Amino acid sequence: MSKQYYIAQMNLVKVLAPLDDPRMADFVDQLDYINQLADDAAGFVWRYQDEHDVYDDDILLNMSVWESIEDLHAYVYQGEHLQVLKQGAKWADKIDGYSTVLWWIEKAQPFPTDYEAKARMDHLLTHGPSEYAFTFAKRFVAPDGIVTSETENA
Secondary structure (H helix, E strand, O other), X not given: OOOOEXXXXXEEEEEOOOOOOHHHHHHHHHHHHHHHHHHHXXXXXXXXXXXXXXXXXXEEEEEEEEOOHHHHHHHHHOXXXXXXXXXXXXXXXXXOOXXXXXXXXXXXXXXXXXHHHHHHHHHHHHHOOOOOOEOOOOOOOOOOOOOOOOOOOO
C-alpha cells in the first residue's frame, strides 16, 4: 500500500432515463445502500456527494478516494456491488471509450473536484492510460514508487 498517496477514481454511468422515472426506481432504491457499502468497505477514505457536477443530466458521476487500488478493486468487483454492476443494462447505456479513470493523489492535498476528475477523464480519452490518468487494466505506480501487487509496469 502506498504511504504518501491515495488512489482516486471517477466512474460515469449514462442512465437510460431521469432518476425520477419509474424505470430507474430499482437503481435509485439501491443507491443509499451501495453508498453505505462503500463507506464501510476496507480502505475507503472519501466519496463525492455533491448533487451537481460537470456532466449532463443523463451522466451520473461517482467519485471516491481509497487507500489502495486493491481495496477499490475489491469493493467494485467483489461482493454486493458486483451484483449491482451485473444489473447495469437495466438502467444504463454503454459509454463510448472509458467509463472509469484512476489517478494518484497526495494524502496531504484536498480531495479532487468534479472539474479535476473530468480533466483526468478527458486526458484518458484523448491520450490513453498514462501516469496522469489510468485504468484498472493499465495501472501505474504511485509517485512515491510503491508498487502494489497488481500494478503493471508503465
